[in-house]
Amino acid sequence: MANVYQRVILKLSGEALKGNGTYGIHPITVKGIATEIKEMYELGVQVGIVVGGGNLWRGKTGEELGMDRAQADYMGMLGTIMNGLALQDALESINVPTRVMTVLPIAAVAEPYIRRRAMRHFEKGRVLIFSGGTGTPFFSTDTAAALRAAELNADIILMAKNGVEGVYDKDPRKFDDAVMYHELSQEKILQQKLAVMDQTAASICRENKIDILVFNMNTKGNMKKAVMQEHIGTLVKWEE
Numbered sequence: 001m002a003n004v005y006q007r008v009i010l011k012l013s014g015e016a017l018k019g020n021g022t023y024g025i026h027p028i029t030v031k032g033i034a035t036e037i038k039e040m041y042e043l044g045v046q047v048g049i050v051v052g053g054g055n056l057w058r059g060k061t062g063e064e065l066g067m068d069r070a071q072a073d074y075m076g077m078l079g080t081i082m083n084g085l086a087l088q089d090a091l092e093s094i095n096v097p098t099r100v101m102t103v104l105p106i107a108a109v110a111e112p113y114i115r116r117r118a119m120r121h122f123e124k125g126r127v128l129i130f131s132g133g134t135g136t137p138f139f140s141t142d143t144a145a146a147l148r149a150a151e152l153n154a155d156i157i158l159m160a161k162n163g164v165e166g167v168y169d170k171d172p173r174k175f176d177d178a179v180m181y182h183e184l185s186q187e188k189i190l191q192q193k194l195a196v197m198d199q200t201a202a203s204i205c206r207e208n209k210i211d212i213l214v215f216n217m218n219t220k221g222n223m224k225k226a227v228m229q230e231h232i233g234t235l236v237k238w239e240e
Contacts, residue, residue: 003228003229004043004044004045004227004228004229005045005155005156005227005229006045006046006155007045007046007048007122007152007153007154007155008040008045008046008047008048008154008155008156008157008158008226008227009048009049009050009145009148009149009152009154009156009157009158010037010040010047010048010049010050010158010160010223011049011050011052011141011142011145011157011158011159011160011197012033012049012050012051012052012087012160012217013051013052013054013160013161013162014051014052014053014054014055014056014079014080014083015052015054015055015162016029016033016055016160016162016217017029017030017033017051017055017083017086017087018055023055023056024055024056025055025056025082025083025086027086027090030086030087030089030090031090031093031094033087033090033217034087034090034091034093034094034096035094036217036220036221036222036223036224037049037091037096037127037223038091038094038096039221039223039224040223040224040226040227041096041127043224043227043228045227046122047127047128048118048122048127048128048129048130048148048149048152048154049084049087049127049128049129049130050130050131050141050144050145050148051080051083051084051087051129051130051131051141052080052083052140052141053076053077053078053079053080053082053083053133053141055079055083056076056079056082056083057072057075057076057078057079058072058076059072059073059075059076059137060072062075062076069137069138070137070138072137073133073137073138074137076133077104077131077132077133077135078104080131080132080133080141081100081102081104081106081109081110081131081132083131084100084102084110084129084130084131085100085109085110087129088100088129091127096127097124097125097126097127098126098127098128098129099111099121099126099127099128099129100129100131101113101114101117101118101128101129101130101131102130102131102132103130103132103133103134103135104132104135106132110131113130113132115151115152118152119152122152130144130148132144134147139200140197140198140200140201142197142198142200142201143198143200143201143204145157145159145197145201146197146200146201146202146204146205146208146210147204149205149208149210150204150205150208150210154210155211156210156211156212156213157205157210157211157212157213158212158213158215158223158226158227159196159197159212159213159214159215160215160216160217160222160223161214161215161216161217162217162218163216163218164214164216165180165215165216165233166180166181166182166214166215166216166232166233166234167180167181167184167189167194167196167214167234167236168180168181169181169194180234181234182231182234182235183234183235183236183237184234184235184236184237185236185237185238185239186202186205186206186212186236186237186238187206189202189236190202190203190206196212196214196234196236197212205236205238206238208238209238209239210238211235211236211237211238212235212236213226213232213233213234213235213236214233214234214236215232215233215234216232216233219232
């Protein structure tokens with residue numbers, strides 16, 4: 001299918017895994033996300049997933065409470081591994097072969113992230129879950145998604161938002177007159193500091209010519225529509 005992306009990096013927020021709860025992992029919600037991912041997989045798309053850890057822990061929150069920021073960030077990285085394992089379990093329960101790879105050495109539960117091994121997994125038709133963030137503090141999982149997309153030559157980053165349709169000129173949850181962009185450049189993201197991804201991640205995408213599609217993951221079928229290049233959400237293009 002010519003209009004289907006061949007390889008994508010799907011960025012999932014940790015909050016998407018908690019369902020209606022205030023924190024934690026909600027298995028039924030995770031199973032629903034896995035079902036949406038399976039629809040992409042069945043189109044023959046090579047899917048890499050970077051999952052956040054905000055449903056379990058945030059490094060910035062720990063810092064605000066008096067913790068050392070680096071220590072708090074490492075705790076958040078461990079949270080992303082827990083989320084990755086939960087997502088792997090949900091995917092494999094519906095017969096989607098999956099591997100969890102992490103930049104933090106934790107061989108009992110996940111493979112070490114090695115670029116060439118990841119490429120081989122893609123060739124063998126496995127969904128990959130990249131956990132552990134970048135492996136270093138002070139960088140977000142948005143940056144991890146940008147790095148994985150760049151080094152694995154992904155066609156696009158799919159930013160699956162929890163209840164947000166795309167990129168707006170201001171917060172749609174606070175302002176009724178907020179206007180959604182259907183397309184804009186990464187230069188504008190950087191200049192206006194729009195809340196799509198952090199500035200480091202946006203810079204990596206622009207420098208490596210990687211587009212980003214921001215869409216609402218809570219709308220059933222949106223992940224499949226995203227990889228089929230249907231007009232949903234906001235397309236953030238690397239060029240003007």
